[in-house]
Amino acid sequence: MRTRTRVAASLAAAGVVALAGCGTDVDDITVGSGKGWPAAHHDGRNSAASPVSGASAMTLSWSRPVGGPIAQPVTIGGEGQLFVTTSTGNCAVFSYQMQTGRKRFCNPLGPSTIEAPTVVDGINNVYVGDDGAVNSFNYLGQPRWRTPVAGVPVAIQFTGDGRVLTVTQSGQVDVLSRQTGEREVPTLQLLGEPDFLKYPGLTRPASGDGLDDCQVGGPRCAVANTTAVDPETGRFFVTVWEPGKPMASLRAMSYADGTVTQLWSADMLTDGSATSPALSADGATVYVGDNSGRLIAVNTEDGSTRWTHALGWTPRGRIALVDDLILPSGDDGYLAAIRDHGDRADRAWERKDLAQRGTPALTSGEIGYTVAAIGAGLNLITFDTTTGTTIDSDPLPNATGTTTGTSIGPEGQVVVATRLGEIFTFTPDA
Template sequence: MRTRTRVVASLAAAAVLALAGCGTDVDDITVGAGTGWPAVHHDGRNSGVTSVSGSDAMSLRWSRPVGGPIAQPVTIARDGQLFLTTNAGPCTVASFQIPTGRKRFCNPIGPASIESPTVIDGMSNVYVGDDGAVNSFNFLGQPRWRTPVAGVPTALAFTSDGNVLSVTQSGQVDVLSRQTGERKVPTAQLLGDADFLSYPGLTRPASGDGLDDCVTGGARCAVANSVAIDASDRFFVTVWEPGRPAAALRAMRYADGKVSQLWSSEFLVDGSATSPALSADGKTVYVGDNSKRLIAVDTETGKPRWTAPLEWAPRGPIAVADNLLIPAGDDGYLTAVRDAGDHAETAWARKDLDQRGTPAVAADHTAYTVAAIGAGLNLITFDTTTGNTVDSDPLPSATGTTTGTSIGPKGEVVVATRVGELFTFAPGR
């Protein structure tokens, strides 16, 4: 009886400790790039580059519709679980298994979630925005928390201390606990705080206000792109303030219990066209604008080091592999620009390949993008040193354009079309 009593008491004590652990602030969930594709442009730098080995022979594993359009790149956990957002009725954030395409969960959140990126931690918890909130779900789709914000998060990233950085299209910046969703520092406003004393009738805009302009970096979308963040929690964000002639690139820092501005440079003509992307050494941030330029900026001073004209306005991410920049853009062709220090050089250009996606770079100079071939779309495997095509695989019956190219933990390549179909390719024939 004593032994049995001791066992019961021990189990009860363990249960109490377990329950107490649910409310602790201790966070042992890892974050970081890992071997999946945990952010829409792979990592906090927005580099579009993974250390996973590429393959010179890819083959289609499966394809399937998701039931609605897709606007953001697919993210992939290190165990191969896919995450995406759509606006398909009651199904707005969904997850699929990379080996089979089987749906793991499909949850209803706000319809504006289609415009919000997803980001995944080391335990396959997903973080995603919608109409006026940041949400977190575990790998089974069970809700973890929901925190109200003003607007729709167009940027989500992890800070060095494992919190979630959220920036909405209306310019609200928050740092949230991954465990509870609570704010870790006071909210910052990139457009300044509203003056309710001078304007007592001022009302809060609708959560989705200006979202339509985010696709092209238009003036009604203050923050149109993802942020790039370094190991010191310095992050870079594009901001177009109302009434200003051009958009700005700003350097911000999360430190000492607050979010503060380091510098702001207003040079993005006709608005920002790409997300900022950081060099590996953190000394240069690259960005594109709607005047068809790539711009290299000193991260300490905010001063441009060089500008490189393109024949089209870049869109979405810029893949940054060593000193090589590979821009995306459905109006352009596959090309690479080399950062030569005080100027840029064209490394190579493939004017025969009209891009319909975004480049993703694997190890061993192997990269992938989607191009228009005839009336259809093909996954193009190419060599980053020369631009030469290594492999070409059709996306059966695919039309239009794609939202991004993501590389899985075993070298799989996942592509989502804007009309709402997933294609997964695997190494080997």
């Protein structure tokens, strides 16, 4: 057992000691098969698509409040263990059992944990950020390690070689060992390193600085969304709004040969980024939405725009992908599918009668799920992804407002959480 200490050279991590947990140098913890919902948008590509076969009829299994608001999607381990972040004063990260909703653990962390998503590996270790750190806990909630960073990790993913990739809202990029939390490559600052000679009195901003702008992709949040990762090439894609720039950019980065470098940057996100980037299955196209109401398809090789499509509303949060169909989210819009023709896009189908109050999640078997406003309440809508036709509709009892995401469990369960702080779990009908 040993403790490692690192002192980062940049202002962002100056004077901060990184403590690695007990363990060996052998990384024998698997990332997992992708069953369950191990990341905010299911996988590294942010596809919001599960390999599990969807069910055409669902029944509410249980619901429960967590005691505080929820801002991020629920993640689900391969055996059905649920993880969610909140802000209750006493607990910031919760875990529940799928079958009963019984709490497995809750752990206190910093107040900004509510803005940090979780990721789960193959043996239900969970990784989550808070004010100035990345943390890992095992399936019982016991601490494994804590590594200091500058800001709050608003993007957390697994790399193709099984490391933890984190990006904070202030633009600090780190690649960490899943076993120890130790930095595997030098930290990179997306906004550049501080110039101490030019600004000798420069101080480190508060960890939560600018977080209020992250939900809407505003200018005070440099990085507002979850990174999309191509596990085959080591490339990843991140939205960045540099101070003083008129619009945000989409950047392609490379994690290879022990370092992180920038491949290209394209200023294209008018009024800031609205969605996390989502990567096509072949890795050739990355999709992203901006606050001017556009969906944009981008060539991953050089950052050139393949096409833009005006939605008529601002997409928000996630883009779901299945084959050549793209389903944007956004509480200002409705359920719709856009078809990618390579050099242009058009509407494959639309459901203007279904006002979205959540984010679509797709399964195999041409079935998808989303939450829509029905009357004064909210319903889980089961729909045919090829036509948009409603297959099933199930109310979320007494739920109001909107939801943070739609997640699919390893046996086809559907889990949604309201922003007011209640989890609803549906199971397939036998």
